[in-house]
Amino acid sequence: MSYIVDFKNVSTVGLESSPVAEALAGLRANEARYFMNKYKHEFTTVPASESQETLDYVNRVLKERDIAFAAPPLETSRFQVENIKFAFVFYEDGLAVNVMYTVDDAKKRAIGFKLSEGMEIPEELEGKFKFARQKSKLAGTIRGSFFVIKGEY
Numbered sequence: 001m002s003y004i005v006d007f008k009n010v011s012t013v014g015l016e017s018s019p020v021a022e023a024l025a026g027l028r029a030n031e032a033r034y035f036m037n038k039y040k041h042e043f044t045t046v047p048a049s050e051s052q053e054t055l056d057y058v059n060r061v062l063k064e065r066d067i068a069f070a071a072p073p074l075e076t077s078r079f080q081v082e083n084i085k086f087a088f089v090f091y092e093d094g095l096a097v098n099v100m101y102t103v104d105d106a107k108k109r110a111i112g113f114k115l116s117e118g119m120e121i122p123e124e125l126e127g128k129f130k131f132a133r134q135k136s137k138l139a140g141t142i143r144g145s146f147f148v149i150k151g152e153y
Contacts (some may be wrong), residue, residue: 001050001137003075003134005032005043010138014047014075020094023116026139028075029097031088033138039081048073058089061111061153067124071095084108094119101153109149117141 003014007029012021015028032043037093048055054076062068071093078087080103087099094116102108113125117140121131136142 002044002046005029005045007033007036007043007138014045015090018092018094018116019117020118023118023140024090024094024096026096026136027114027116027142028090030096030136030138030142031096035081041079041081043077044079045075045077045088048076049091051076051078053086054078055089057153058087058097058099058111061149061151062097064149064151065128067084069095069097069122069124071122076132078092093122095122099149099153101149110146111149112144112146115143 004029006099010025010029012025015021015024018024035041035043053071059068069091071091073089073091075090076088083103085101085103089097096114099110100110113129115121131143131145134142134144
């Protein structure tokens with residue numbers, strides 16, 4: 001069942017099993033606010049158990065850097081706005097992974113990692129990426145990093 005993320009009344013629906021559920025919900029709401037403000041797109045998630053195709057897609061892109069996360073995925077989101085395809089996976093440990101894939105410009109394709117406030121850097125990313133800090137009213141301090149996608153997906 002899909003869930004329309006409300007960034008005005010932040011809810012932990014679907015994320016309750018995370019030890020940082022409140023922060024992860026804030027991170028998810030932060031994404032929802034961004035897509036509403038920039039693209040007028042309603043950010044909707046579905047349980048990971050109902051979205052194997054999205055999980056497979058994100059995992060295929062992550063293989064470019066030999067990354068496979070041990071944390072269980074809780075929710076996903078996949079959509080296209082304008083000429084950009086997006087895929088998100090929210091993991092139980094508080095990690096949010098997103099794929100931004102422009103349809104017509106191979107130079108603007110990347111995969112991003114955002115860490116919820118209160119979580120450690122996942123072992124799979126430790127020492128491989130530098131994380132920048134960003135303040136968010138909804139999510140507190142978000143640490144983020146990314147890599148440019150080289151392959152065709």
